[in-house]
Amino acid sequence: MYNLGDDSWKAAPAELSDELIDAAADRIREHAQRHGLRSVAVSIHGGEPLLRGISKVENFAARIRSGIAPVRVEISMQTNATLVTEAVAERLAALDIHVGVSLDGGEEANSHRLDLGGKSSFNRVVRGISHMAEFPGLIQGALAVIDLVNDPGDVYGTIKRLGFTSLDVLLPHGTWEALPVGKGADRNPDAPAPYGDWLIELYKIWSADESRTRLRLFDDIIHLLLGGEYSFESLGLAPAQLVTIESNGDIELVDSIGFTYEGAATTGANVLTNELDEILEHPGVVCRQIGASALPTICQECPVLDVCGGGLISHRWDSSRGFKNQTVYCSDMKKIIAFIDADIGRRTRRVAAAGAGASV
Secondary structure: OOOOOHHHHHHHOOOHHHHHHHHHHHHHHHHHOOOOOOOEEEEEEEHHHHHOOOHHHHHHHOOOOOHHHHHHHEEEEEEOOOOOOOHHHHHHHHHOEEEEEOOOOOOOOOOOEEEEOOOHHHHHHHHHHHHHHHHOOOOOEEEEEEOOOOOOHHHHHHHOOOOEEEEEEEOOOOOOOOOOOOOOOOOOOOOOOOHHHHHHHHHHHHHHOOOOEEEHHHHHHHHOOOOOOOOOOOOOOOOOOOOEEOOOEEEEEEEEHOOOOOOOOOOEEEOOOOOOOHHHHHHHOOOOOOOOHHOOOEEEEOOOOHHHHHOOHHHHOEEEOOOOOOOOOOOHHHHHHHHHHHHHHHHHHHHHHHHHHHHH
């Protein structure tokens, strides 16, 4: 958000006003009731949500729950945990929200996460995690962005040692015009796949761990390979289910699109003047609802299309074809999906063989 292609945050207020929180709640409730939804999920992101103090989070949660009722709402928050004291952890637990922590691995893996004084924030993050761990169910999981220099075993081991029960690993944002580190401009699905190789090493460690931590990327790939339909936005062909409400009340496309170019996430709608249903007709939403039809021919003919789904929409961007490209991580996705598919096949055959032997 702060270091890529979208500078719209510079003109936005630091936080949602009470008026906008109430308006957002009204819009969410209206949308949920119109479509027969019994529950919705609201996630608080930043920047860092705790920069404005825990009382702001408490106010937000209370107004959102009251405004969306009688529809049930599950509130989550993403934080770097540096501002979580014992008192903050206790108040977060009292709010009945789920907290995700951004953490890329051990201290060396997080060496780029510095405070304003240029010092490592790692010890403060660990301290904040330990405070929240005193309240079972408060921590939702860890979120790590893949860095090719980080050892997959160290990343997984650190997350598990810190007591997390789930981990989500994200590919770093990049496009065909702002290539990720280690990636070239070759659009061949069989091009070098450094991120695919990294993920394969992580999968080997994870799948061999009998007390493994839930890892959403792998769980989703396995789910889709076995015939499932829904996964998170970066996989599969199911319709998108996310929208972003900015601090000025603007209703925007999923926030990850914003980094591709200035104004990419803009819809022109605001919670004070527009219903959420109006966004369903925006081209930026429509292209995330029509599945394979939004993808180029190379994707439509790919054997792992139903699992990959073309990858995260923002990773497909270039200035000539917009988002109708294969993902910049095409070779990586193809490689990790094929590896997991083969592993599932081997495991299935072993189980079948063992079952046949037992029946004989």
